[in-house]
Amino acid sequence: MAKRRIKKVAVIGSGIMGSGIACHFANIGVDVLLLDIVPRELTAKEEAKGLTLQDKVVRNRMVNDSLTAALKSKPSPIYNQAFAKRISTGNLEDDIAKVKDVDWIIEVVVERLDIKKQVFENLEKHRTPGTLITSNTSGIPINFMSEGRSEDFQKHFCGTHFFNPARYLKLFEIIPGPKTDQSVLDFLNNYGEQYLGKTSVVAKDTPAFIGNRIGIFSIMSLFHTVKDMGMTVEEVDKLTGPVIGRPKSATFRTVDVVGLDTLVHVANGIAENCPNDERKSLFELPGFISTMMENKWLGSKTGQGFYKKSVNEAGKKEILTLDLDTMEYRSNKRAKFATLELTKNIDSVYDRFKVLVGGKDKAGEFYRKSFAHLFAYVQNRIPEITDELYKIDDAMKAGFGWEHGPFQIWDAVGVEKGIELMKAEGLEVATWVTDMIAAGSETFYSVKNGATYVYSASAKAHVKKPGQDSFIILDNIRKQTEVFSNTGVSVQDLGDGILNVEFRSKMNSIGGDVLAGVNKAIDLAEKDFDGLVVGNQGTNFSVGANIGMIFMFAVEQEYDELNAAVKYFQDTCMRLRYSAIPTVVAPHGMTLGGGCEMTLHADRVVAAAESYIGLVEFGVGVIPGGGGSKEMALRASDKFDKGDVQLNVLQEHFLTIGMAKVSTSAHEAYDLNILKHGKDLVVVNRDRQIATAKAVARQMADMGYTQPVKRNDVLVLGKQALGMFLVGTDSMQASNYISEHDKKIANKLAYVMAGGDLSEPTRVSEQYLLDLEREAFLSLATERKSLERIQHMLQKGKPLRN
Structure with a gap:
C-alpha cells in the first residue's frame, strides 16, 4: 500500500472555524483550497460598482471576506502573514471540481445534518477515490453523515474535530464512522500529532465526543454549585483559574469569550x-442562564455576559460583574479565601490539590463538592465515551487548557480521598475503580523506566500509555537521570551522549543559580558527553533575567557585584557558543530578554512553533546586557552584502531591540533576525521538542563538531551609524513618540551597535562589543528612571513609560 502524503487539502466552509483550520494547514506548509457558498444577492457596494452575481469577485465574496477577517484577527491564526499565500479561495459551484486534486477534504459547514449530507453528495461527484474526507462537526453523530454514500467514501470518512482557535488549542478528536478503515484512523492519529502539533484522541461516536462532554459537564456542574452555595462570579473565577492550573479566564470569563449561546447549544444537545x-x-x-439567553447577554460578542465593560461617572473604564441573585451588573468585588493563602508557596499545581480539598472555609467546601462531582462523572464515562481514562485527561488538557486532567487531579487528591469526597456527596463509586483498588493499584497513573503507565479498566492493569516513544518527558526521567542540580536547574543525562539542562526557577527566570547550573552542565558535557540541550517543559522557556537581583544591586549601589553579575551572564552565553561540544537551545512560549539572549548564542535552535521570542529590556529601562546587543550588531555585520545600504541593515537590527519586538511565533522570529534560516528548526508539536533537540545535538556531534574560533571580524560602522541613530532619536523625541528616558536608552544602544564613536568602519572583536554593552547596561541600571521601571515591572508585571 502506497504511503499516504498530504500535499493539498480542501476546506469546505470558511467561517471562523474553517478559515482557522485552513490557516493552520498553511502554517505547516500545506497548500489549501478554501471553498464556500456563492452569495444570493449583491451588497450595496457591489451594486454601486455595477457588479453582477456572475462576477467572480462577487461569487467568491463570502470566502474572501471570511479569510481576510481571520487573517486580521488577534491572536493571529497564522504563524506568518506570508504563509497566507498557501491558501487559494473559490466557491462551491465554480471550483468544486478542484477537490479531485486534493489529498484530504475537511467539511466545516453549518451544524445541520441535512446541509452536511447535501455537501457530501456534491463532493462525492468530484472526489478521487481514496481521498480522505472528514467532518469537523462538534456534535452530530458521524454515522448519520455518511449514510447513502459509496463504500470508498465511508471507508475514508470520519470526524476530525478541531477546537477553536485551531492554531492554539491542541485537541484533535478523531471519531470513526461505522465503516471507517483502521488505516485511516491510524494515519490521522499520527498526522495530528506529528504534523499538526496536536494531541490526537480517538473518541467514540457519542454526543459531544470527549472534550465537550466532560468540559460542558464541568461548567454546567459549576453553574448549579454556584447557586447552591450562594457564590459570586468573582469567587468562582478566582477558584477555577491559575490556582488549579486552568486558564486565567477561569469559568465565567471563558464562557463570555466562547459565547453563552455556543455553550447552551452543546448542553442542550447532550441533554x-x-x-x-x-x-x-x-x-x-439554571434560571440565571435562561434569563441571560432571553436578554441576549451572550458574552463578548454582544458586549455583555457575566462581565460587562462600562465607563463610570468619573469617565474611567471599568469591568462590571453580573450579580446572579439580582441579575443586575455591579462593581467588581475582590474574592479572597484563607485556603488559597495556604497554597501561595506551593509552586507545583499538582501539589496544591490536597491542600485545597482540605480547606476549612467556603473555598475548601467548593473544591470538595466540585471535584467529587467531576470524579463521579468521568468514572462513569468509561467505557461509554472511551475505553481509556487517559483520553479523557488528554482531551481536557488539550481542548480546555487544564494543566491536569480529572483522573490526574483525582490521583493528586488521592484515590481513596476522592472516593471519600464522592460518598460525602451521596455519589456512588464505579465498579472498575473499586476493582482497581482491590487489585492493589493505588493510583491511576504510574511511571516506570521513564515511561508513563496508566490503569486500563478493560485490561484490569496498568499499561504503557501509547505514543510516548517519540517524546522525552522530563518529569518522568528527572529522578533516575539527574547528574547535577541546584536551586535553579536540573541537569539530566538524556542518553546517547547528550545532556539536558532544565531551568527550575520561578517562571524560569535566569539568576546566578541558573547561570551556575548552565556552566556546570557545559563542564560536565565537555568532560564526559557529546552535546548539550538547554530545554525545559515549563509553561514558558524563560521570562528573562532575574530583574529583582539587578534592582537590589543597583539600589544598594553594589556596582562591582552588578558588573560581575552582568559579566557572568555574558560569559555564560559566550560559553554556549564557544564550548567544545554542540549546544542546542529549545525555546517555547515566552522566551524574553535573557531567555532570548541564550537562544541567540546556541549553535542551533530547535524552537516550538508557539515561541514568543524577543529582547524586551527597553521595557525595564536598560539594554540587553547578556550579549544580546552585541549579537544584533554581529548579525547585522554578517548581513552586510556588497551593494547593501549597510546603515539600513544595522537599523533593522537596532529596531528589533529598540522597539522591544517580540515574535508572535517562531516563524516570525526569522523576520526579526533572532532565528536563522537554514540553521534553526521549528517543531509544531512541543511534546517532541526535547527529543528533536537531542537528535540535532547528536547529529552535530556525529558530523564531527569542532569548537568555533572566537570572532574578531565584526564590522562596526562607528560615527557614520551613531550620527544616523542620534538624529533619529532626536526627531522621535521631538515628535513625542518617545520620552527623554527612552531617548537616553536608545542612544546607549546606538553607541554599542555602532561600535562606539570610531572615525571609520572598523573590524572589532565580540569582546570589544560585550564590554561596550556591559558599560551601557551598568550606566542605565543606575539611572533613577530605569530603577522606577524595574520596580514597576516587579510590582505590577507591566512596563512603565516615564
Whole structure:
C-alpha cells in the first residue's frame, strides 16, 4: 500500500472555524483550497460598482471576506502573514471540481445534518477515490453523515474535530464512522500529532465526543454549585483559574469569550441525546442562564455576559460583574479565601490539590463538592465515551487548557480521598475503580523506566500509555537521570551522549543559580558527553533575567557585584557558543530578554512553533546586557552584502531591540533576525521538542563538531551609524513618540551597535562589543528612571513609560 502524503487539502466552509483550520494547514506548509457558498444577492457596494452575481469577485465574496477577517484577527491564526499565500479561495459551484486534486477534504459547514449530507453528495461527484474526507462537526453523530454514500467514501470518512482557535488549542478528536478503515484512523492519529502539533484522541461516536462532554459537564456542574452555595462570579473565577492550573479566564470569563449561546447549544444537545446519562438534569439550564439567553447577554460578542465593560461617572473604564441573585451588573468585588493563602508557596499545581480539598472555609467546601462531582462523572464515562481514562485527561488538557486532567487531579487528591469526597456527596463509586483498588493499584497513573503507565479498566492493569516513544518527558526521567542540580536547574543525562539542562526557577527566570547550573552542565558535557540541550517543559522557556537581583544591586549601589553579575551572564552565553561540544537551545512560549539572549548564542535552535521570542529590556529601562546587543550588531555585520545600504541593515537590527519586538511565533522570529534560516528548526508539536533537540545535538556531534574560533571580524560602522541613530532619536523625541528616558536608552544602544564613536568602519572583536554593552547596561541600571521601571515591572508585571 502506497504511503499516504498530504500535499493539498480542501476546506469546505470558511467561517471562523474553517478559515482557522485552513490557516493552520498553511502554517505547516500545506497548500489549501478554501471553498464556500456563492452569495444570493449583491451588497450595496457591489451594486454601486455595477457588479453582477456572475462576477467572480462577487461569487467568491463570502470566502474572501471570511479569510481576510481571520487573517486580521488577534491572536493571529497564522504563524506568518506570508504563509497566507498557501491558501487559494473559490466557491462551491465554480471550483468544486478542484477537490479531485486534493489529498484530504475537511467539511466545516453549518451544524445541520441535512446541509452536511447535501455537501457530501456534491463532493462525492468530484472526489478521487481514496481521498480522505472528514467532518469537523462538534456534535452530530458521524454515522448519520455518511449514510447513502459509496463504500470508498465511508471507508475514508470520519470526524476530525478541531477546537477553536485551531492554531492554539491542541485537541484533535478523531471519531470513526461505522465503516471507517483502521488505516485511516491510524494515519490521522499520527498526522495530528506529528504534523499538526496536536494531541490526537480517538473518541467514540457519542454526543459531544470527549472534550465537550466532560468540559460542558464541568461548567454546567459549576453553574448549579454556584447557586447552591450562594457564590459570586468573582469567587468562582478566582477558584477555577491559575490556582488549579486552568486558564486565567477561569469559568465565567471563558464562557463570555466562547459565547453563552455556543455553550447552551452543546448542553442542550447532550441533554436531548444522552437519555441514560445519570447527571442528565445538570445539563438543564439554571434560571440565571435562561434569563441571560432571553436578554441576549451572550458574552463578548454582544458586549455583555457575566462581565460587562462600562465607563463610570468619573469617565474611567471599568469591568462590571453580573450579580446572579439580582441579575443586575455591579462593581467588581475582590474574592479572597484563607485556603488559597495556604497554597501561595506551593509552586507545583499538582501539589496544591490536597491542600485545597482540605480547606476549612467556603473555598475548601467548593473544591470538595466540585471535584467529587467531576470524579463521579468521568468514572462513569468509561467505557461509554472511551475505553481509556487517559483520553479523557488528554482531551481536557488539550481542548480546555487544564494543566491536569480529572483522573490526574483525582490521583493528586488521592484515590481513596476522592472516593471519600464522592460518598460525602451521596455519589456512588464505579465498579472498575473499586476493582482497581482491590487489585492493589493505588493510583491511576504510574511511571516506570521513564515511561508513563496508566490503569486500563478493560485490561484490569496498568499499561504503557501509547505514543510516548517519540517524546522525552522530563518529569518522568528527572529522578533516575539527574547528574547535577541546584536551586535553579536540573541537569539530566538524556542518553546517547547528550545532556539536558532544565531551568527550575520561578517562571524560569535566569539568576546566578541558573547561570551556575548552565556552566556546570557545559563542564560536565565537555568532560564526559557529546552535546548539550538547554530545554525545559515549563509553561514558558524563560521570562528573562532575574530583574529583582539587578534592582537590589543597583539600589544598594553594589556596582562591582552588578558588573560581575552582568559579566557572568555574558560569559555564560559566550560559553554556549564557544564550548567544545554542540549546544542546542529549545525555546517555547515566552522566551524574553535573557531567555532570548541564550537562544541567540546556541549553535542551533530547535524552537516550538508557539515561541514568543524577543529582547524586551527597553521595557525595564536598560539594554540587553547578556550579549544580546552585541549579537544584533554581529548579525547585522554578517548581513552586510556588497551593494547593501549597510546603515539600513544595522537599523533593522537596532529596531528589533529598540522597539522591544517580540515574535508572535517562531516563524516570525526569522523576520526579526533572532532565528536563522537554514540553521534553526521549528517543531509544531512541543511534546517532541526535547527529543528533536537531542537528535540535532547528536547529529552535530556525529558530523564531527569542532569548537568555533572566537570572532574578531565584526564590522562596526562607528560615527557614520551613531550620527544616523542620534538624529533619529532626536526627531522621535521631538515628535513625542518617545520620552527623554527612552531617548537616553536608545542612544546607549546606538553607541554599542555602532561600535562606539570610531572615525571609520572598523573590524572589532565580540569582546570589544560585550564590554561596550556591559558599560551601557551598568550606566542605565543606575539611572533613577530605569530603577522606577524595574520596580514597576516587579510590582505590577507591566512596563512603565516615564
